[in-house]
Amino acid sequence: MPRLSHLYQDSxxxxxVALLAIPQGMAYALIAGLPLHFGLLASGVSALVGGIFxxxxxxTLGPTNATAVLLLGxxxxxxxxxxxxxxxxxxxxxxxxxxxxxxIWLILASFFRISFLIKFISRxxxxxxxxxxxxxxxxxQMDTVFGLQDPLPLGTNFFESIFFIIKAFHSFSISxxxxxxxxxxxxxxxxxxxxNLPNIAISLILxxxxxQFLIFQDYKVLCLKPFSVNIFPxxxxxxxxxxxxxxxxxxxxxxxxxxxxxxxxxxxxxxxxRNGKRIQSDRExxxxxxxxxSCGFFSGMPASGSLTRSSLNVNxxxxxxxxxxxxxxxxxxxxxxxxxxxxxxxxSVLSTLVVIIGFSLIKKNQLxxxxxxxxxxxLTFVVTFTLGLVFSLQIAIFVGVVTSLFLxxxxxxxxxxxxxxxxxxxELTYIVSKTKSSQxxxxxxxxEGELFFAxxxxxxxxxxxxxxxxxIKVLVLKLLNAHHLDATSVLALEELLDYYKExxxxxxxxxxxxxxxxxLKNSGVLSRxxxxxxxxxxxxxxxxxxAKAIKRAKYLLSHHEAKVxxxxxxxxxx
Numbered sequence: 001m002p003r004l005s006h007l008y009q010d011s012x013x014x015x016x017v018a019l020l021a022i023p024q025g026m027a028y029a030l031i032a033g034l035p036l037h038f039g040l041l042a043s044g045v046s047a048l049v050g051g052i053f054x055x056x057x058x059x060t061l062g063p064t065n066a067t068a069v070l071l072l073g074x075x076x077x078x079x080x081x082x083x084x085x086x087x088x089x090x091x092x093x094x095x096x097x098x099x100x101x102x103x104i105w106l107i108l109a110s111f112f113r114i115s116f117l118i119k120f121i122s123r124x125x126x127x128x129x130x131x132x133x134x135x136x137x138x139x140x141q142m143d144t145v146f147g148l149q150d151p152l153p154l155g156t157n158f159f160e161s162i163f164f165i166i167k168a169f170h171s172f173s174i175s176x177x178x179x180x181x182x183x184x185x186x187x188x189x190x191x192x193x194x195x196n197l198p199n200i201a202i203s204l205i206l207x208x209x210x211x212q213f214l215i216f217q218d219y220k221v222l223c224l225k226p227f228s229v230n231i232f233p234x235x236x237x238x239x240x241x242x243x244x245x246x247x248x249x250x251x252x253x254x255x256x257x258x259x260x261x262x263x264x265x266x267x268x269x270x271x272x273x274r275n276g277k278r279i280q281s282d283r284e285x286x287x288x289x290x291x292x293x294s295c296g297f298f299s300g301m302p303a304s305g306s307l308t309r310s311s312l313n314v315n316x317x318x319x320x321x322x323x324x325x326x327x328x329x330x331x332x333x334x335x336x337x338x339x340x341x342x343x344x345x346x347x348s349v350l351s352t353l354v355v356i357i358g359f360s361l362i363k364k365n366q367l368x369x370x371x372x373x374x375x376x377x378x379l380t381f382v383v384t385f386t387l388g389l390v391f392s393l394q395i396a397i398f399v400g401v402v403t404s405l406f407l408x409x410x411x412x413x414x415x416x417x418x419x420x421x422x423x424x425x426x427e428l429t430y431i432v433s434k435t436k437s438s439q440x441x442x443x444x445x446x447x448e449g450e451l452f453f454a455x456x457x458x459x460x461x462x463x464x465x466x467x468x469x470x471x472i473k474v475l476v477l478k479l480l481n482a483h484h485l486d487a488t489s490v491l492a493l494e495e496l497l498d499y500y501k502e503x504x505x506x507x508x509x510x511x512x513x514x515x516x517x518x519x520l521k522n523s524g525v526l527s528r529x530x531x532x533x534x535x536x537x538x539x540x541x542x543x544x545x546x547a548k549a550i551k552r553a554k555y556l557l558s559h560h561e562a563k564v565x566x567x568x569x570x571x572x573x574x
Contacts, residue, residue, distance in 0.1 A: 006319035013057075013316035014326025017309050019198035021047065021062055021327060022334045024308070026342070027354045028063035031137055032071045033087040034095075034301055036342055037227045039063050040335040042300030046291040048328025050303075050321075053287035055280045057318040059268040060309040060327065061291050065361055066259055066393070067302040069133045073392045074098065074252040078245060085151055094245055097237040099296030101253035106260060106289030115281040118261050122404040124370040126262050128381040129397055130361055132158075132388025137358035139165070144351040147176025147222070158389040175219040176348040183207035183352040200353055207349035222347045229339040233299040255394050256302050258401065260288050264305030271314050308360070376407040442474045442553045444546070448481040451489040460492040464499060472505055474553040478546060480511035480537050490523045497528055506556050510535040510549035511542070 021043045029039030043062040050061035075081050080091035109115055139161045143152045149171040152161055186206045190199040211221050242249060268279040284305075291303045313323055370381040384400030443466050451459055466475065500507050512520075512534060520526040526534070533552065535545040 007322070009317040009319050010057075010323040011326055013313050013318035013323040014330060016198060016316045017047075017060060017313050017323070017327040018330035018334070019201045020312055021060075021306075021309055021331050022338070023200045023204045023350075023353060024306075024357065025063060025331065027350060027357060028065065028068040029301065030350060030354060031065065031068040031140070032063075032301060033075060033081055033085055033091075034071075035086075035227055036224065037229075037233070037335060037339070038095075038299055038301050040331060040338065041233055041298055042295050042303055044328045044331035044335060045294050045298050045300050046303030046328070047309075047324050047331060049291040049294050050287050051324030051326075051328060052321070053283075053290050054321055054324065055268075055283045055287075056277075056321050057313060057323055058271040058275075058277070058279055058310060059264055059284055059287075059305045060313045060324050061264075061288070061303045062306045062309055063301050064263065064304045064306050065137055065357060066130055066133045066263060067256055067304050069136055070252075070256060070259060070393045070397070071095075071098075071302055073394050074248065077252075077392070077394075078248060083151065090241070092235075093238040093241045094249065095301070096235045096296040097242045097245075097249050098253050098256070099292050099300065099302060100237050101249055102256045102260070102302060103289045103291075103293030103296060105254055105257035106285055106292060108289075109257070109261060110282045110286035110289060113282050115261060115265065115285045118265055118281075121262060121401055122377060122380050122408070123266060124373075124377045124381040125384050125397070125400040125404050126266060127363075127366045127370045128384030128400055129259070129388060129393065130263075131367065132385045132396060133393055134358045134361045135389060136393070138355050141351040141354050141358075143168075144222075144347050145176070145180045145355060147173025147348060149173075157391070173220065175214055175221050176346075179207060179211050179214065179221065179346055179348045180352040182210050183349045184356070187353070187356055200356070203356075204345065204349060204353060207352070208345045211346035211349055212344060224342045224345045224347060224350065226340045226343040229336050230299075231336075234297060235299045236297055252394060255397055257288075257292075259397055260292070260302070260304040261285060264288055267305040267307050267310050271310055275314070308357075376410075380404050380407060441471055441557060442476065442550070443472050444476040444478060444550075446478040446481075449483070451482045451485050456486075456488040456492040459489060460496060463496050467500055467503055467505060472503075474506045474508060474556055475500055476508045476510055476546075476549045476553060478511045479509060479516055480513065480542075482516070485516055485519045487523070490519065490525055493520075494525055494528070497525070506533065506553070508533045508535070508549045508552060511537045511545045513537050 022040065025039035025043035026036045027039070029036050029042075032038075046061035046063075050059065054061070072081070075087050075091045078091070078094065080088045080094065082088055135158055139158055140152060142148075142161075142165050143150075146165070146169065148165070148168050150168055152164060156164065183203055183206070187199055187203040190197060190202055211223070215221050215223075265279070265281055265284060268284055272279045288304065295301060295303055309327075313327070316323075318324075367381075369377075371378050380400060380403050383403050384396050387399055388396035445463060445466060447459070447463075463475075463477070466472065497507055507529065509529065514536070517526070517534075517536060535548045535552075538544050
């Protein structure tokens, strides 16, 4: 329960978010081809449930542009969208099954505590996905923004839609285009002068007022269809539809659940970190699941963490999760009063606001970061973004995640090393030249990276290559930054011991952490190495372990003057 002193701030934040959530909910329903009240109910129910079961103020649940576009793609795949862009009755029967399955996936993720796996998926996947979704949202609203006589053909990709709009632009409606421009003008003025106000809601009201004036002047303006208000808007999975379409339902619900986790948890973690807080990922995952389950039984649509609503909630001074409960209550209250009122809202006005929302989700700084940070990030972004535009967002999210995980595994499977050597003054410096003036008798290999099964072969080849120098008498392996040894990497180490034994070369281990020593001991490798040749890591004096190893190497060579070099993988830094 929130403190009494916090109720005012939570209530204020709840009102602000509700004024944004109501028009957004209708807009996202429009994007998905659903009746408007599905977006309102999803906004209200999910915010209410998220406030009860979630961890606090940092995540406000509701429909999002990404989940709406993904849902529309599912309906198109099932061929359940009519020529006017609205879904068929069959889609409304399939939707509850998708939502219930989505909820189950998310609850299972919470129960088995697998939400931590999300951190291994690059943020550029979401950046690419949301950017592609934003482009699709914008282009898919252009026919109603311009008032074209013919709607966009179903199932067209981004580029096909552009060609269609250019071809059909001659049939635009002056009244629709004028109303769209006026609505955009209102929004831009309000945003510049009164940025703290619910500008989406105010622009919707002002645009609708102008639209009614145009109708009064005998201009043709298409308005939204009113919906009947059901006190108990109950729904539920249709078993027969699930049996027929179970593959698509399970696949699409998994994609939506994955998107909810990545999108929602990323938003929550970002907002929480700005305020010096942390979120409980498993708890939030559970609340996502309950919210989508609830939407499945109350005529809703997929719900995830909304960036705009979550940011507004925090910036409005919310102190606890009660703000989300208050938001949900107000949106549901709005649902009961807006049934007949929506007939006064011109389609072009709402479409213009949808386009505005689409543009607001294209973040220039995120695009620059994704493209310029690294080649792997750029590749992940391009793959996800392109597939979303050309094929479908469902394919894009799956392939983007697979690409991200593949590049991650590729990166961690390449142990890195730094190359040093002793100059003429006896100082340890980086080696710049590719050639060495003399062959070292002692080689110190600084291993840095993940030494799990995927990296074992590369680790073996790199260390074996060092032994190709016939003059090497002692090999020192620095293992401080070598992480996650497993059975495969230990076997590779055993093979290296055999190889260097045949070459009559001593192998020393230095800067060995306690966890690594335990693994080597349990595997029996430690018994194959002379205890005198193992030098554990000393936290209080990090360099002492290596110094002892070099001293031991000189002893094994039976002299005190040895040519020493530190070998590394030359690929580092590329």
